[in-house]
Amino acid sequence: MFKPTVGPIVGHTTTDHARIFLRGDRDNKLVFAGIRHRRKGETNWSKGQFVQLEPHRDMSDVIVLKGLQANTYYEYQAGWFSPLSPTHTVATIQELPLQWPRTLYCLRTQDAENHAPRAYIVGSCRYLRITAGVPSLPGLGDRIFAGINRIAALADPPISAVLMTGDQVYLDDLNKLAPDRTYKSILFKYRTVFSQPHIARLMSGVPTYMMLDDHEIEDNWPANRTVNDDVLYANAMSAYELYQASHGPAHELRHDGTINKALNRYWYTFAHGDIEWFVTDSRTQRNLSPDNRRILDETQEQALLHWLVHSRARVKFVVTSVMFYPDSKRNDGDAWQAFAEQRMRLLETLRHGRIKNVIFVSGDVHGSMTSRLRHSQDPEFEVNTIVSSPLCNSRLLPFAKASDFIFDAPLAGNDSGEYHYELTSNVVSQDNFARLHVTAQNVQVSFHDRNGSLLQTVEIGLR
Template identity: 70%
Template sequence: MSDVIVLTGLQADSRYQYQAGWFVHANPSQPLGTLQEPPLQWPQAIYCLRTLPRARDAAYAYIVGSCRYLRLTAGIPRAPERGDRTFAGIQRIVDQADPPIRGLLMTGDQVYLDDLNIVAPDRTYKDILFKYRTVFSQPHIGKLMSGVPTYMILDDHEIEDNWPANKQLNDEILYANAMSAYQLYQASHSPAHELSSAGTLSRPLQQYWYTLAHGDIEWFVTDSRTERNLSPDDRRILDARQERSLLQWLVNSTARVKFIVTSVLFYPDSKRNDGDAWQAFPQQRLRLLESIRQHRIQNVIFVSGDVHGSMTSRLGHSEDADFEVHTIVSSPFFNSELLPYATASDFIFESPMVRSEKGDYRYELTSPVIGQDNFAHLQVTAQSVRVTFHDCDGRPLEVVEIPLR
């Protein structure tokens, strides 16, 4: 019961109403050519969407977040309304936002297939689909996603904790089931598919990473989970093709602001290096930073989640005063009582992130580390990216201005 409909010919910056209905035929074995259209009983709900503005310099705003925990016990969701409360809080911001919210970026762990990893992780296709249906059918997230463009990328819990480092010999079926469900429920929201000449989605899906262009703002949403190479000879968090595409995009894009989404932290580094974030792939991270610095690319902002804590941070270079990148970390939408929140003491701030012959890369916090359920509201203006972290009810917690050059 999941599909994608491609709409063409819509007008820019316009509001559209739509309804969605379906029917199930009593005899699915009957040939399609002999089916008679049954009377449709349309649901009462009328939904609204707004298309993007045409002007390149239009104002844009986004919601960013990650990590929505939902435990199923014996097939019954445990207090699902607690996690759905955050999406009600996001809806309050959407209803009042000026400029309008142009996208909801979910940067990983939208589901936890391994919520009871030791006892009974979801492994069968039936169980995985049930988890997705339960997560996305909660009332507030359903209402939010019906009216706001939603872009997603996976992290490890869409498969299992710290995938693929923890991969076992019998996990091939798990991976196939998890990624099939991911394509249905998450990749389908995103422009990872190309359109065929007939205006339909091309299949099969060639990759999970993709780009977005909204006026003079562009996003590169990386897949930092399924293309990893853990070999010590060529250790990568992105495969060679994705790295090359990312570098080409950075150099060739004329966008004023460039957001790079990576589900795990680009920085800051953790004192407990578990080998899962960019910290464990230092050569590839340095190649990316050196390309940004040498090509003098401005207004690059990394966006991530994963760590169950939110913050902003600035990265500079000891010998190059013009180099500057920022990171926005937003996590979690809803935490498990079994998992801790991040604190500033979890990260390394005393020493350089990278020492090289060309100089040292050093970062500093530009906000407190927020240790509670939250999400981020990004407003891109001519002078800055304003980041407002909100609690689960939509109340502001912290406001940070990231200056643009």
């Protein structure tokens, strides 16, 4: 057996199962991929689980490890091979005397305790330019993941998940000068980005959850969409579904433990004890018409509102690839600032429902910060936001700074009062990532530079 050409990537992981993505290769033969696992410290391996790899999925697939125990470390091995006989099936290869790749990977299932402290890594916007099929200085984009790995190795509690909140790839290199538009070039970019050594090490051991933003398609999508972009969109979303959505919770798990590969939407939810996440799709279902302008389609908005009102989670994180607030002095029509009516509906639902401990998490702006939103006539109302971006900036793009945002005017208002926000951290204007530590009392947000060194820490109190 050979090592995966991309992966393994540990995706959605619960107390009793883990989804693992891996890619083999194509040599015009029958190709299978497999994984076997064991509890750390044990000597006997499980029976291997196998899947046949298909060209229409770029020789990749997801294998589900089932029947796991909560809060337990598991070692696993992963690989792919072509059997000598073309008549083999997933069932018959179980009996072959396979030589597994020697690399050992390790993952941890989620803690079943409802109130356990938990930690997360959040980041977005990882730039890697590829020109004429050659990556330009790929180590620059991968360096920060070495820093994340150092933080993860020492984390107490262990990192429950990595949230990648958009622009994991930049298909529009140099924007109009050299964008990736063909399916072949888009797939090559994904393989290159996700197979760099430090990010590969991170994703092989820590559950990673992903959501797309515009550069997974095209800058400021769909505002810049043209009649010639239909093929681009189809190619970009097919690759996104394979490499980012396939191992996430948007795919339902069938009763037999297999994944339903039909994908009806890109937004999803997941929970760790009394902490829940709603990861929105704030990119592909936008309506830019003036009479019904929305960043989330109606179905998703209603699902989000229902979740906010009815979820019994103590802490609710809402991930939106573009900023919920603060507003930018340069309103380019891309963030929630340009969808004021829909944002107001969310805020009024939170305020009238007395919903506490809601934190919006986003990226996009190439600057990191925390800020707090309050209401002029309702002292009980409070909503916080955490912005974490970029993991690796392009040398051609500026970093955000505090002076780029509007802090001297209300965010919104109506007859019942005004929503005002304040910056609760410094604005980080360099490559960085955020570590969230959720306890019974607060969410501690620490921003780290690309080496993993601490830049600043902010505490968001829970009520």
